[in-house]
């Protein structure tokens with residue numbers, strides 16, 4: 001973040017739209033300070049820009065705008081395409097819509113018809129809603145599904161604010177899913193037993209081809225190593241595994257490489273999933289981007305597109321073989337439901 005020209009923010013946010021109601025919010029000031037050369041435009045609602053009809057996300061992605069908006073209180077029950085990791089009360093929430101990275105398989109392209117990013121600057125309403133749930137039962141909450149919060153933490157300070165909240169809510173466990181490789185940012189946060197850093201790892205072949213702007217596997221593994229060394233809870237997510245033409249060779253070599261750096265004993269757990277996507281999202285993704293991911297001949301089951309049974313089982317079997325060398329079975333979670 002120190003050098004915006006060379007960071008993932010390069011060429012981004014030449015225009016920043018700010019809802020009138022949050023013009024004076026401290027997080028708005030923090031963000032605007034970082035982008036002092038951007039044109040700031042006041043708006044009445046983020047929807048005027050984000051939900052406009054006839055947008056072209058592929059063009060917008062070259063130079064996205066940022067929209068700063070009032071808080072979003074919604075806490076949603078976990079979707080069926082997501083993993084609960086054995087947690088009974090599984091929810092997710094989004095204080096940011098869209099991601100600074102650009103993965104070709106990302107469901108956000110199917111969910112939103114805009115590539116601009118929206119940041120809901122005020123978390124207080126979200127915390128109030130969460131407190132109501134916590135009064136009833138413990139909560140397992142994923143806060144970094146519809147974006148990568150760690151990648152934008154130096155800009156936003158969201159995770160620091162979540163840490164402050166979580167420090168006094170031991171019955172709330174939060175997962176921060178990320179492809180970011182900044183251990184420095186993680187180590188700058190308070191150490192909490194109810195915050196899990198969930199690093200998504202992919203073979204370098206997948207990163208180079210499909211996960212645009214994301215850190216390399218080597219850098220992600222270094223970040224994992226530093227995070228476990230600091231005795232933080234770390235989850236590794238091998239999700240989505242992709243049916244590349246030579247996936248057996250690629251994924252076996254990949255798992256070897258991962259466990260040359262990381263010891264299974266140091267991990268909180270791991271999750272495994274193969275690519276799957278809801279029917280409606282894939283339809284939108286095909287309109288937004290023509291690529292080998294969107295036009296693969298998937299099988300449709302209960303409204304979810306996925307690989308055929310044999311391919312799925314071969315992918316899962318590679319993961320099971322390789323992971324069971326390093327972790328007990330009760331620490332390995334597979335996404336299998338369709």
Ligand code: SF4
Pocket residue numbers: 099100101102103105106107108145146147148179
């Ligand atoms: S890092 Fe995750 S949220 Fe961001 S573009 Fe990639 S898949 Fe989507």
